[in-house]
Amino acid sequence: MTQNSAHNPKTRIVGTPQIRKEGVDKVLGRSKYVDDLEREGMWYGATVRSTIPRGKIREIHFDPGIDWSEFVIVTAADVPGTNHIQMISADQPCLVADTVNHCDEAIVLLAHPDKRRLPAAVAAVRIDYDPLPAVLSIEESETQQEIIWGGDNIFKQFHLEKGNVDEVWAIAAHIVEGEYRTGAQEHLYIENNGMIAEYSEADGVTVRGSLQCPFYVHKSLMAVFALPAEKVRVLQTETGGAFGGKEDYPSVLASHAGLLARKAGRPIKMVYDRMEDLAATTKRHPSRTRHRTAVDKDGKLLAMEIEIATDGGAYATLSSTVLSRATLHASGPYVCDNIRITSRAWATNTVPSGAFRGFGAPQSIFAIERHMEQIARAVGIDSTEIRRRNFLQTGDSTATEQIIHEPLILDALLDRALKESDYVARRSEFARENLHSPIKRGLGIASFYHGCGFTGSGERYLNSLAGIDVTPEGKARVLVSSTEFGQGTNTILTQIAAEALGLSYDEVEMAPCDTSLIPNSGPTVASRTSMVVGHLIERAGHQLITTLQEQAGLAAGYNREEFFAACELYREQYGKVESLCRYEAPPNVFWDDQKYRGEAYPTFGWAVYIAEVAVDITTYSAEVTNFCAVQEVGRVLNPTLAAGQIEGGVAQGVGYALYEKVLLKNGHMLNNQMTNYIMPTAADVPPIRVYFEEIPFAYGGFGAKGIGELPHDGPAPAILNAIQDATGENFTAIPLLPEDIFLRMIDCTPHEEPTVV
Amino acid sequence: MRGDPENLELIAASSLPDVLAQMAAAPGSWTPIAGGTELMVAHAAGRLNAQKFISLWGLAELDFIRVQDDSISIGGGVTFGHIRSHAAIASDFPLLARAASWIGSIANQNRATLAGNIVNGSPAADAPPALLVYDAEIELISQRGSRRIPYADFHLGYKQSVLEPDELVLALHLPRRFSKHSQYLRKVGTRKAMAITKVALAGTAIVENGTIHEIRLAAASVADRPVRMIATEEALQGRWLTAATRNAARAVLLNEVRPIDDIRSTAEYRKHVAANLLDEFLAELNNRGSSG
Amino acid sequence: MSACRTQIHLTVNGQQTAVEAPPMKRLLDVLREDLGLTGTKEGCGEGECGSCSVRMNGELVNSCLVPILQASDARIETVEGLAIDAELHPLQKAFLECGGAQCGICTPGMLIAATHLLAHNPNPSMDEIREGLAGNLCRCTGFIKIFESVIAAAAMRGLETRAR
Numbered sequence A: 001m002t003q004n005s006a007h008n009p010k011t012r013i014v015g016t017p018q019i020r021k022e023g024v025d026k027v028l029g030r031s032k033y034v035d036d037l038e039r040e041g042m043w044y045g046a047t048v049r050s051t052i053p054r055g056k057i058r059e060i061h062f063d064p065g066i067d068w069s070e071f072v073i074v075t076a077a078d079v080p081g082t083n084h085i086q087m088i089s090a091d092q093p094c095l096v097a098d099t100v101n102h103c104d105e106a107i108v109l110l111a112h113p114d115k116r117r118l119p120a121a122v123a124a125v126r127i128d129y130d131p132l133p134a135v136l137s138i139e140e141s142e143t144q145q146e147i148i149w150g151g152d153n154i155f156k157q158f159h160l161e162k163g164n165v166d167e168v169w170a171i172a173a174h175i176v177e178g179e180y181r182t183g184a185q186e187h188l189y190i191e192n193n194g195m196i197a198e199y200s201e202a203d204g205v206t207v208r209g210s211l212q213c214p215f216y217v218h219k220s221l222m223a224v225f226a227l228p229a230e231k232v233r234v235l236q237t238e239t240g241g242a243f244g245g246k247e248d249y250p251s252v253l254a255s256h257a258g259l260l261a262r263k264a265g266r267p268i269k270m271v272y273d274r275m276e277d278l279a280a281t282t283k284r285h286p287s288r289t290r291h292r293t294a295v296d297k298d299g300k301l302l303a304m305e306i307e308i309a310t311d312g313g314a315y316a317t318l319s320s321t322v323l324s325r326a327t328l329h330a331s332g333p334y335v336c337d338n339i340r341i342t343s344r345a346w347a348t349n350t351v352p353s354g355a356f357r358g359f360g361a362p363q364s365i366f367a368i369e370r371h372m373e374q375i376a377r378a379v380g381i382d383s384t385e386i387r388r389r390n391f392l393q394t395g396d397s398t399a400t401e402q403i404i405h406e407p408l409i410l411d412a413l414l415d416r417a418l419k420e421s422d423y424v425a426r427r428s429e430f431a432r433e434n435l436h437s438p439i440k441r442g443l444g445i446a447s448f449y450h451g452c453g454f455t456g457s458g459e460r461y462l463n464s465l466a467g468i469d470v471t472p473e474g475k476a477r478v479l480v481s482s483t484e485f486g487q488g489t490n491t492i493l494t495q496i497a498a499e500a501l502g503l504s505y506d507e508v509e510m511a512p513c514d515t516s517l518i519p520n521s522g523p524t525v526a527s528r529t530s531m532v533v534g535h536l537i538e539r540a541g542h543q544l545i546t547t548l549q550e551q552a553g554l555a556a557g558y559n560r561e562e563f564f565a566a567c568e569l570y571r572e573q574y575g576k577v578e579s580l581c582r583y584e585a586p587p588n589v590f591w592d593d594q595k596y597r598g599e600a601y602p603t604f605g606w607a608v609y610i611a612e613v614a615v616d617i618t619t620y621s622a623e624v625t626n627f628c629a630v631q632e633v634g635r636v637l638n639p640t641l642a643a644g645q646i647e648g649g650v651a652q653g654v655g656y657a658l659y660e661k662v663l664l665k666n667g668h669m670l671n672n673q674m675t676n677y678i679m680p681t682a683a684d685v686p687p688i689r690v691y692f693e694e695i696p697f698a699y700g701g702f703g704a705k706g707i708g709e710l711p712h713d714g715p716a717p718a719i720l721n722a723i724q725d726a727t728g729e730n731f732t733a734i735p736l737l738p739e740d741i742f743l744r745m746i747d748c749t750p751h752e753e754p755t756v757v
Numbered sequence B: 001m002r003g004d005p006e007n008l009e010l011i012a013a014s015s016l017p018d019v020l021a022q023m024a025a026a027p028g029s030w031t032p033i034a035g036g037t038e039l040m041v042a043h044a045a046g047r048l049n050a051q052k053f054i055s056l057w058g059l060a061e062l063d064f065i066r067v068q069d070d071s072i073s074i075g076g077g078v079t080f081g082h083i084r085s086h087a088a089i090a091s092d093f094p095l096l097a098r099a100a101s102w103i104g105s106i107a108n109q110n111r112a113t114l115a116g117n118i119v120n121g122s123p124a125a126d127a128p129p130a131l132l133v134y135d136a137e138i139e140l141i142s143q144r145g146s147r148r149i150p151y152a153d154f155h156l157g158y159k160q161s162v163l164e165p166d167e168l169v170l171a172l173h174l175p176r177r178f179s180k181h182s183q184y185l186r187k188v189g190t191r192k193a194m195a196i197t198k199v200a201l202a203g204t205a206i207v208e209n210g211t212i213h214e215i216r217l218a219a220a221s222v223a224d225r226p227v228r229m230i231a232t233e234e235a236l237q238g239r240w241l242t243a244a245t246r247n248a249a250r251a252v253l254l255n256e257v258r259p260i261d262d263i264r265s266t267a268e269y270r271k272h273v274a275a276n277l278l279d280e281f282l283a284e285l286n287n288r289g290s291s292g
Numbered sequence C: 001m002s003a004c005r006t007q008i009h010l011t012v013n014g015q016q017t018a019v020e021a022p023p024m025k026r027l028l029d030v031l032r033e034d035l036g037l038t039g040t041k042e043g044c045g046e047g048e049c050g051s052c053s054v055r056m057n058g059e060l061v062n063s064c065l066v067p068i069l070q071a072s073d074a075r076i077e078t079v080e081g082l083a084i085d086a087e088l089h090p091l092q093k094a095f096l097e098c099g100g101a102q103c104g105i106c107t108p109g110m111l112i113a114a115t116h117l118l119a120h121n122p123n124p125s126m127d128e129i130r131e132g133l134a135g136n137l138c139r140c141t142g143f144i145k146i147f148e149s150v151i152a153a154a155a156m157r158g159l160e161t162r163a164r
Helices: A023-028 A115-123 A138-143 A214-225 A249-264 A274-280 A319-328 A361-379 A383-388 A410-420 A423-434 A458-462 A489-501 A529-551 A560-574 A639-658 A715-727 A738-745 B016-025 B039-044 B080-085 B087-092 B094-101 B114-119 B127-133 B230-236 B243-256 B267-290 C027-034 C090-098 C107-120 C126-133 C144-163
Strands: A043-049 A055-062 A072-074 A106-112 A125-131 A154-162 A174-182 A194-200 A204-209 A232-236 A268-271 A287-295 A301-311 A339-346 A439-451 A465-470 A476-479 A508-510 A577-582 A604-616 A621-632 A688-693 B009-012 B031-033 B052-055 B065-067 B071-075 B137-142 B145-150 B155-157 B168-175 B182-189 B197-208 B211-220 C006-012 C015-021 C053-056 C059-062 C075-077
Touching: A023 C090, A023 C107, A043 A115, A043 A249, A043 A274, A055 A106, A072 A249, A106 A115, A106 A125, A106 A249, A115 A125, A138 A301, A138 A339, A154 A319, A174 A361, A194 A249, A204 A214, A204 A249, A214 A232, A214 A249, A249 A268, A287 A361, A301 A319, A301 A361, A319 A339, A319 A361, A361 A383, A361 A439, A361 A715, A383 A410, A383 A439, A410 A423, A410 A439, A410 A604, A410 A621, A410 A688, A423 A439, A423 A715, A439 A715, A465 A529, A465 A560, A476 A489, A489 A508, A489 A529, A529 A560, A529 A577, A560 A577, A604 A715, A621 A639, A621 A715, A621 A738, A639 A688, A639 A715, A639 C144, A715 A738, A738 B267, B016 B052, B016 B137, B016 B168, B065 B087, B071 B087, B080 B087, B080 B094, B080 B114, B087 B094, B094 B127, B094 B182, B094 B197, B114 B127, B114 B168, B127 B182, B127 B197, B127 B211, B182 B267, B197 B267, B211 B230, B211 B267, B230 B243, B243 B267, C015 C027, C027 C053, C053 C107, C059 C107, C090 C107, C090 C144, C107 C126, C107 C144, C126 C144
Parallel strands: A043 A268, A204 A232, A301 A339, A476 A508, A621 A688, B009 B052, B031 B052, C006 C075
Antiparallel strands: A043 A106, A055 A125, A072 A106, A154 A339, A174 A287, A194 A204, A194 A268, A287 A301, A439 A604, A465 A476, A465 A577, A604 A621, B065 B071, B071 B168, B137 B145, B137 B168, B182 B197, B197 B211, C006 C015, C053 C059, C053 C075
């Protein structure tokens, strides 16, 4: 029986700022990331990539100036299993066989004992192509004049229908339309992608590397190498940031390193440099969202018609699930009885898009929150009022007709955000100052939710298994495939285990992240770790105590010595001390994939963010000068780590809104250097104030919901709402650069005197 | 890392004459490398054309700041970290000290040198606009001797200069006669730190009885090299500081600048922001003038 | 045609050492490969991210931009030299307590930059902290808890000084 701890908030360890489990090694510089590691006899690998966005390979030339006998060369012909990366579809080739579908696609792999020799060798492989017409944007793909994927260029589409949208337009007081665009975004983890692979007939393939999802890599390697599960082993090395950028891409890199290792008969290390990582790995899906909304004279939403298009790049990868989340977050935290959402993920001949913190939600939340501002203006009410009049309350139904049963405190979150940001007074002050100052200031609000865990039946499908064991040496260990990459997985899961077992935090550690040792608790994505996996660990802990009480005489009110003694007694009888729990869906969570209706998520994180900006009319630059983030994410397991997640997500959101632009030419990233892909520095981030409300979720680890992605959903619309407040201009696309603000604010035709507005 | 250090030569010499002798023996063969903040980036990107390098790092004869009565001389080997923290430079040439503080990051300022910034020849370089409005002279040295020319005559085109293959930049000499001048420098970058300049404007001038004198204007990223805005200066020199003058000067500047579209910004943005910066400078002149 | 390897003497974290390396080999690579000090990281190779930050003769530099010949006879400090025996440096303690490290890859460079900042300015203002760390990119924290860590460490040091 699961113990429902959600009603008992008194905990010793959960909820306290325990020191990061692997923190000491990190501050000592002792943590080993993949490029810090070596294997005996290791060689190095590099990749020859396509230089055109689409075409057939006619011939591959190896320049005779290089002594190729020193190198190991791998092409698609060397793939022993299926030449495809296993994600949702298996359309992405491991190595191009004959048709290139994006620039920087991997074609040939090279290995050499001296890594310094590889760049010249890569440059010495020349490929002749017969180019094919390339599709480089959503709009081009939508014309379907050139079909580049499937029968219609569409990776996935959804259609969601609630109530009767068509009957409402005639009775609306206002109909407001808008189109909103978001650009690609690069994860820019400070540690580039890297893998070390080994292959032998006896052991199969073993990879160590920077990754989020060891069992995703495991599954893909099984297929590429035609090996059974026990002959594939994946280990995570200390990972220097991921944000979704190491969710699916590591399967590609692990396959490459593995293929070289197999042919070379020795370990192979492949670590990308920044230029390659920027150019060749996944980015956030660009999006275009169109809104048409009917409201009554008081601004109440009567009907919403929303059309979403995302750019999935050349292969399906995760486009269907990103689209799903975009669709399910598109109508905002608002009540509306009539909703129609049509969404499509389009194929283009660009580097495949992938997972990135928020996973479709930042895109569609940008649109709805910008659109709410335009609705407010059309109706003649302010930004707070339009939201208050439409906020979901407990008992209301969402776009998928999910009834929200949990307490909903959006009004209270808004109240707190307004108070903490001194919204009313500052807006008044800015309105006065803006009249005379070249710096225009403003404030903007975003209210939003983020569904926790996999959508719909996803968690049932994952069927996660996780638990705890106790070693003969007296260590309690958490057994999960959930990975640490900065968010605090190691810390919160050991906190939960220690709490559940009655041990101290220091007595619990993580079992090594090695697929040969750990159960599959699912990927570390989708804001599911503290909620789903945390709950499994909590249950496993209670289950172990119950078992020891029933089978090894553990008394109530035991101390730690008694606990370990009982473990040893149990071990004598049964061989090992291990408690595993399998995922159980919370009650009353039903999802209909066909009708796209029902409980899309078991719970949601809720938030109201307020951004303060200053727009300098001399340089047309906007900066965020203050930021207030208020959210309800269930039980806060570790206040330091939780605040750190919000602050980091907000900073990325600031970059998404104002700084980070991916410049493509013919589908190749031109600005693939840190000098030219601009993320905010320590001098650019605003002060970020973080506030939590806690309403424990019964089916999360000690009441926790998910938290990792929520903070990236709100900043961009809050910032552009603030810019509209400051300047009166309605900017509908991000990233919003000074050059874009300039074009709007100046009226300039050739041979005419320019005027500055 | 795409460069192969095994294929490269780097030598150092213990004195400047030894370095100059090496360069004279095979002019153009040895590429000088000081702090490496440009060349080592090219090395890592696999884009180094040169193969033989001669190190200038630590040469005492290039690393000096001499304060004379009428000028300050800054050795070509002085890092921007030292330039920004030097009291006399900060007081007499605040625009240069400010520009130094905007170069890269503190770590980059501790390695990037004045000569390197100039010789690299980027139109976006941070030091040149300040040097230009301070009427700097540049002293070049080779085994053949040394020569001083106005820094304004140093750059000839995109990454081209009067520097001979056997020459180094010995020093920049700045005349100490700007203490009464109004001074302006603003850099517009992609972010607040570690930003390459999209456009920058430097200005020095004296306003006497409502008229503009000794106006100097220089800009980054509006041409193929760092430039003085001569035509715009002429539209201001000796004129009353009025709205009409300001508008006229603005129009001249918009025609004088020739920025381009590139990976960081657009020509139109650079043009108009340069004009706005001029407006801002002139507004400051006006405010200072009226307050006496 | 390959260049001569040359012998370079340098002092790293107080220990005199010598390496034989091509003179254009990066100080970063000498530290990581020749000396096995993998605490200093490569994030970009362009001097933008600061994860390769070390102190050379007391000055903060990006070691990816220093050819090893120019580090001849230099005194180098890396993250490995911050803790003395088992005692963490105040900044390391502060980063642990305040959450200044998340994924940890920027942490070595960030600690070195912060050490440099506090050495020159024991009681920095927030603006001075921002400027001092502007050359070190962190993608995880949004910098906020890094600022808090530096402030906490500065306070710790103040206490230590006053305690003497």
